[in-house]
Amino acid sequence: MTYCFGVNLNDVRRDWTKLGTEDPLWAVLVQPGKRGGRWDVEEFLATGRTDVEETAGQLRRLGLPTRWERVLDFGCGAGRLSQALAPHADEVVAVDIAPSMLETARQLNRSAGNVRFVLNDVPDLSQFPDGHFDLVYSALVLQHLPRPAIDRYLAEFLRVLRPGGIAVIGLPTGLARTAKGLIWRVAPFRLISWAQRNLLNYPAPMKMTVVPHDDIVRLTDTHGGDIVGQWPDLPYSEDWVCRRYAIRRA
8 A cells, every 4th residue: 555644646547547437527627518539639639739839928027047958747637738738848757646548648749759757656656756856847736636646746847957956846735615615615525526426427536636826836945945936827717716736847
C-alpha cells in the first residue's frame, strides 16, 4: 500500500484509473453535455491551448519567460495541457497517477514528439532530481487529492525546479455561495461520494479539496518559494473560488 502521511494513494489511483477507462475527457474537464464520450477531441484540446495561452500572457506581464527547456505537466490526464505546452518547450514530461489516462494521452498526442508521458503513482516526485525543470504546470489536479498529498506535492514542485524556475498551479481557495458550494461546505465527503456514484452515476467519486490562500503562502515560504503573481483561474466551475499562482523557486 502506498501512503502519503497516512493517506492511501491507492484509492486515488483506483478511482482515476476507472474514470480514465470509462470517460477520460469528461473526467478531466467536467462540462455540461460532454459526459459519455461527447467531448469532441479537437474542442477538448483547444481548451488546453486557451489555458496555456492565457497563463503565458499572465507570465509575460510579470516579466517571466514563456519559453522553457524542460517542463513538468503534473497530473496530465489525457494530455490536454501537455500538448498545449509543447510549442513552448524543448521537452514536456507529463506525469499522471492513472495508467488509463496516460494511455489516452498517448493515443491523442499530436505534438512534434517532444512530450513524454510517465506514470507517477507515488506520493512524491523522487524519480526526478533536484532542479530538473524550468516550469512545473498543474491545473485542475491538486484539488482532487487529499490535503496532506497536496502539501507534499507543493514541496516537491519547488524541489524539482531549478533556482528561478516557476511553478504555475491552480487551486480552489474557497467555496462559492451556490447550492453546490453549500453542500460541499456542510456534507461529509463519504456522503458526497455516495451521491456521486449512486445518484449522479459517476464511474468513480471525485474528491475536491480547498486550500486557503494563507496556507498556500505559508507552504510556499516554508519550501523556499516566492509567490510572484496570482490571478483568478479560468471559470471552469461557478461553485469554487479558484486562483492561479505563479511561484518562483528562490
